[in-house]
Amino acid sequence: MLTAKLPLLGKRHRMQVLVALTYHIMNFAHGLGIGWVSPTVQIIQSPETPLSFPVTVEQVSWIGSLFGFGFLSGNILFGLTANRLSRKLNMYLLALPNMLFWILNYFVQNVEYLYAGRFFAGVTSGGLFVIAPIFFSEILDKDVRGTLMSMGMMFLSCGVLIGFILPTKVDYYLTPCIGLALPIIYVVVFCFFPETPQSLLRSGRFTEAETAFNFYKGIDNGVNVQLSRRVEESKTATEVQSEFEFPFSDPCATSLLKKSTKAKMVRKQGLTIFSKRYRMQILVTLAAHIMTLSHGIGLGWLSPTLLILQSPRSPLEFKVAVEDVSWIGSIFGLGSLSSNIFFGLLAARIARKTNMYLLAIPHMLFWILNYFAQSVEYFYASRFFAGLTSGGLYVIGPVFISEISAKEIRGALTSLAMMFYSCGILIGFILPSYLDYHLIPCIVIFLSIIYFAVLSLFPDTPGSLLERGQLEEAEKAFNFYNNIDRKGTVRELCVNELQTSTAMSAFEELKASKLKGGKATSITLQDFFNKSALKKFAIAFVLCLQNQFSSSFAFVNYMSHIFAESGSTLNPQDCTIFVGVVQILCTLLASILVEKFGRKTLMLASTAGMALGMFGFGAFVQFTDDATKAEYNWVPLVAVAFVTATASFGVISLTFTIIVEILPAKIRAQAQSIAMMFCSIMVFITLKLYPYFLFNLGISITMYSCASSCVFTGVYLLIFLPETKGKSMAND
Incomplete structure (x- = not known):
């Protein structure tokens, strides 16, 4: 089925996708600010500058570098608030420095306004890289987590591209008005989503945590999950519920419980580059x-x-x-x-x-x-x-x-x-x-x-290790690159017995080939000048x-x-x-x-x-x-x-x-x-x-x-x- 190949399309992940897209409004807004600075700096240094004061090369270098100070401050600030405030409140706070960035650029009276604006842009960036991965890790299923999180760079890049374009097409003072609307939209839409289950559990709000878990997993409390839905979404209702009941359990134990179901799914779907x-x-x-x-x-x-x-x-x-x-x-x-x-x-x-x-x-x-x-x-x-x-x-x-x-x-x-x-x-x-x-x-x-x-x-x-006769190190390296432990079983983050068997047979084939044609057999001119070569x-x-x-x-x-x-x-x-x-x-x-x-x-x-x-x-x-x-x-x-x-x-x-x-x-x-x-x-x-x-x-x-x-x-x-x-x- 299409949803088996593209998990994002499954109903179970619908709310996860929606909240990810909402968050990426902030990524886009931040990218817009980053891209906007580059052409704008050139404009405000030219005779056609819309500002009432000149900007020197030295000041441009400070405008650029203050972003790094803001980024560091954002890392520290959101690192301190990450576990002291709720995840959702931290996500709200990301919008504040971004809004200040645009407000300061709109009301700019001297170069210090630009310094402060870039500092707040850095604070936003630092917060995005601290809070967002934590928030996503607590609401997203592992089979869509990588895709939805990596989309952040796509939205950021799109924002940067739009930021490059806007200064050449619209008035200096119009761009901050457009940019300011984005974090406002982000805050409003984000209100419709609940807190993360883990954050609620830490606050002792167990009923709300289960409700939030069911919301993000697409589970209806009043309806049993049907067999057809379980096949479509690649998990049983028991498995889904166990994720909530044991959110901090040993992943190895969880892996053993899910081994049988996963093996069937891999045989059905095969291996892809995202395996x-x-x-x-x-x-x-x-x-x-x-x-x-x-x-x-x-x-x-x-x-x-x-x-x-x-x-x-x-x-x-x-x-x-x-x-x-x-x-x-x-x-x-x-x-x-x-x-x-x-x-x-x-x-x-x-x-x-x-x-x-x-x-x-x-x-x-x-x-x-x-x-x-x-x-x-x-x-x-x-x-x-x-x-x-x-x-x-x-x-x-x-x-x-x-x-x-x-x-x-x-x-x-x-x-x-x-x-x-x-x-x-x-x-x-x-x-x-x-x-x-x-x-x-x-x-x-x-x-x-x-x-x-x-x-x-x-x-x-x-x-390379086999060619130098380091057989044990070669097997360790092979297991590392194929996510297999030394006992020949797949790590809980990897695959199942079918994949292990396939991978190990590939290693045996490689080892036999290297022992037959590697150091044990010297290379001669005939190897280069035969008809096949x-x-x-x-x-x-x-x-x-x-x-x-x-x-x-x-x-x-x-x-x-x-x-x-x-x-x-x-x-x-x-x-x-x-x-x-x-x-x-x-x-x-x-x-x-x-x-x-x-x-x-x-x-x-x-x-x-x-x-x-x-x-x-x-x-x-x-x-x-x-x-x-x-x-x-x-x-x-x-x-x-x-x-x-x-x-x-x-x-x-x-x-x-x-x-x-x-x-x-x-x-x-x-x-x-x-x-x-x-x-x-x-x-x-x-x-x-x-x-x-x-x-x-x-x-x-x-x-x-x-x-x-x-x-x-x-x-x-x-x-x-x-x-x-x-x-x-x-x-x-």
Whole structure:
């Protein structure tokens, strides 16, 4: 049934969903205030300021930083009131500092009003992160808790986006009036919901606590829960009631009572990416993708920054010529090639986790060199280090994630890399428009530090430990990533016996494969030059050719230039940001579709879409005059967005997933390094030639050439590319 697959749609969760959406009004309102500040600060510093006093750069820095003081104060304040006041009263109090933020911005008389407003915005933020998770944990069922709580960031992001837009469309004094209405609506609607059961129990109000529990669980006290409803909602009435009767009971005991019912449900529904068995796999993947996000920021940052450095408003003391731009772009490929060799040699010699740590070093050097840039040679060196990071990510990252993830979700987890990469690129596109050149490296370098700290919390991959003969540690790591305890039973937060059996058989298969083809059997040249291996190398090389010669990566580096050269009168930086949003959405789409339609189908559809979009874009530029280009100035934006969208759900997001899946298991690490070395050479060639094609031969020839590459490689892949969906990583 639909409600079995989507628990949010079940009647039992209706009130939980409603109260979550009500709370997210506050998240949206807070996001609106955060987003509103950025463009508003620019407006009040300009000659068109609506305020009666000037705002200096120093004051802007205080406006920004006081948010942090407010956040800290909000953490302390709501930390003290969390157990002293009722949960619902604390939730009401969240609206107060948000309302004060808007009131102070409306009646502003001097910069101190803005300071106070940002402080109260920080208090709201601190409270949201303290009280809301506690409130939600006490009213939400575990099968919908993650979904409803994670929606908070979606509402916050929507608010930020609206905050970015409003100052450019409405009067300064109208936005606070709109923003003030939201917390008022939040308080009014929240009145209709009861206190949390746990909060009422602590106050000794047992009857009210049971009433509140029944309200949030969708239970009618006067009607017995029918069998059909129990099947639909995946729990029996006894189980639901036991949650109220023993709200602080041992979760292990509760797990044993529910084991039989859960086993039936898992057999019926199967495993999905949201299964609790995969929780640790998802967490470590997200931790690894912090580096992917940070690397994407560096790549996206380059495109608008190059335009700024070539303009009269350059923040640096030296000029950057077109020839310099060409080398800045192409030297990335040399760094990537060096990294492929470096990490290829290290892949089988040191632990996977150590290799993952090493990725942070060249990335930090990239930002340090950009901060202290004294000449164009600093940019050459920094881009080389960016290439080192990129090469390592594409050699070690897919191998690391494939070794910790189950085959049912491997495609989704590996393709997530491109979503984080795209998010980073979008952030990189935006930052140079709003922040000082020297501030950006100071912010982004902290992501590497966070990445290093978070990754240290997770063990090495089972495959890596088996290769080094650490069988006991390998089994512990496997159990950790599959949420299995040492006795072979599933943790109460994970799954049932069926999932345990499946997971343990996968480990035995992996162990047998590693003992047969790992250290016990040496790697020889014959492993690389047999017919099967050569065929797989050929497919990997064609995928690399397609990935680069289709211009999927060059688009990112020269997107602002593409819009500037297309004849469109739209702002190139605005167009670049829009395309960045499109790329994020479509890489997310790839993560959703990859396990449904398979790799090959998405890859071929992506290739065909790119070819069609680039042929159309080239034809528009070639066969229209200046008047037509001015009248239809939106066509280049639509064309580039279409090409980026189709590239994102296949060529960008799946290329490296497919490569790591098709390569022979025995030599996978070495073969992955060879494939990425070839890809790096293609990166260098593409980035070196692309400016020549773009500025000398024109957009039309550039688009036709890249589209033709898509056609030729697409035909090859149609014939020779196998489907790798569900393929075991332990066998060829």
